[in-house]
Amino acid sequence: MILNYDFTFLALLLAPARxxxxxxxxxxxxxxxxxxxxxxxxxLEQAADTSVILTYWQLEDKVRDEKGIARLKAAIVKCLLSGxxxxxxxxxxxxxxxxxxxxxxxxxxxxxxxxxxDRPADAFARLLVAAAPALxxxxxxxxxEQLLYHLGRWIYLVDARDDLQEDLKSGGYNPVALRxxxxxxxxxxxxxxxxxxxxxxxxxxxxxxxxxxxIVENVLNYGLPAVQKAVPSGQWKQMQKHKIWSNKx
Amino acid sequence: MxxxxxxxxxxxxxxxxEVKRAYRELxxxxxxxxxxxxxxxxxxxxxxxAVNEAYDAIQKQxxxxxxxxxxQSASYSSSGTKDPAFARIRxxxxxxxxxxxxxxxxxxxxxGAEWHFLSGAVAYRRGWLxxxxxxxxxxxxxxxxxxxxxxxxxMMNNAGGGFSSYGTGGGMSDCCTTYLCLRCLxxxxxxxxx
Numbered sequence: 001m002i003l004n005y006d007f008t009f010l011a012l013l014l015a016p017a018r019x020x021x022x023x024x025x026x027x028x029x030x031x032x033x034x035x036x037x038x039x040x041x042x043x044l045e046q047a048a049d050t051s052v053i054l055t056y057w058q059l060e061d062k063v064r065d066e067k068g069i070a071r072l073k074a075a076i077v078k079c080l081l082s083g084x085x086x087x088x089x090x091x092x093x094x095x096x097x098x099x100x101x102x103x104x105x106x107x108x109x110x111x112x113x114x115x116x117x118d119r120p121a122d123a124f125a126r127l128l129v130a131a132a133p134a135l136x137x138x139x140x141x142x143x144x145e146q147l148l149y150h151l152g153r154w155i156y157l158v159d160a161r162d163d164l165q166e167d168l169k170s171g172g173y174n175p176v177a178l179r180x181x182x183x184x185x186x187x188x189x190x191x192x193x194x195x196x197x198x199x200x201x202x203x204x205x206x207x208x209x210x211x212x213x214x215i216v217e218n219v220l221n222y223g224l225p226a227v228q229k230a231v232p233s234g235q236w237k238q239m240q241k242h243k244i245w246s247n248k249x
Numbered sequence: 250m251x252x253x254x255x256x257x258x259x260x261x262x263x264x265x266x267e268v269k270r271a272y273r274e275l276x277x278x279x280x281x282x283x284x285x286x287x288x289x290x291x292x293x294x295x296x297x298x299a300v301n302e303a304y305d306a307i308q309k310q311x312x313x314x315x316x317x318x319x320x321q322s323a324s325y326s327s328s329g330t331k332d333p334a335f336a337r338i339r340x341x342x343x344x345x346x347x348x349x350x351x352x353x354x355x356x357x358x359x360x361g362a363e364w365h366f367l368s369g370a371v372a373y374r375r376g377w378l379x380x381x382x383x384x385x386x387x388x389x390x391x392x393x394x395x396x397x398x399x400x401x402x403x404m405m406n407n408a409g410g411g412f413s414s415y416g417t418g419g420g421m422s423d424c425c426t427t428y429l430c431l432r433c434l435x436x437x438x439x440x441x442x443x
Contacts, residue, residue, distance in 0.1 A: 118380045
């Protein structure tokens, strides 16, 4: 229900570099008439917990900030998610604490209408760093943290650019608009996003990702730059609207 | 030392040409130019060293010759300043103590070129790339002749250099050529970053 490409990628990074993958066949929880192949792995469980915890706190934010129907919808979904949140938070109490603290920091920066793009992006990036697996090797841990930090920074800024027009209409906080104006040329945004991708790629080159190496490299070399290009032009919204990248046949 | 063949990712039965190709590919991947200013430069240097040692070991075993790519240290230096307050900040940045660097910067009231340059360095180490670039721009405006500042701003304007274009090694055909070109562009060693 709340699975997206960001968390699928996170699951790939959290998966161990070596070892056999165990697959099984289950009914889909959302569409029970469908039976799907799925992989059973602690990495997927952890990524799913991460996703549930983050979504729960984002809904909490919406309940606090939105009005009318949007607020009611958020309150209902939050209520439906509360059981799953309790279980996920019990499994990952530290991560749940970090999410709560960093979203509080984000809220503070939004209220201040912070015009620096790095500070709110930093608050979000730290969330993903907190999801990093406890790697015993210091070098591997540092490389994974750099990759996750810049992935979080990149996601936050691309998302802010994608929401630009809606935020301008609603008067919502948007760091990209505050930094580069209502009609940004995107040159500087593109530069800083490309720099983050560059730092992600240099970190990935040092990581032992085993069988995930090719797909992670593919995402970093082609996937992220393609999205980065499609978002400012409005193509990304069209792709999502027409479900061009849907996994349905 | 690990099995040199597994370090290069080739079989012990690989031909000389295959060993050389694997070595070149890894040397290009971990070359210091790809990690200039990168907080993970020390890890890349370790990898580069392991790759060089593995290649040398195989060459010796096979009674061959051939040199290895040089590995340039990415250590920080305080040689870019004469002011002891700024030297302390440079040391703090080098040691990764960004809180101390921040505190020392906040104690300086004169926000001149070096103050902005070092504020940029602290922001860069945090991953605050846009803020770092803005500080470097101001540093270059205040002291346009300073090569260290210009080098830092050029790196930001090139989105970090090495890995910013797609394809290992930044799309350059030969890493030695890249290295030589960069050395020509950056004549001053011992700066804050390289």
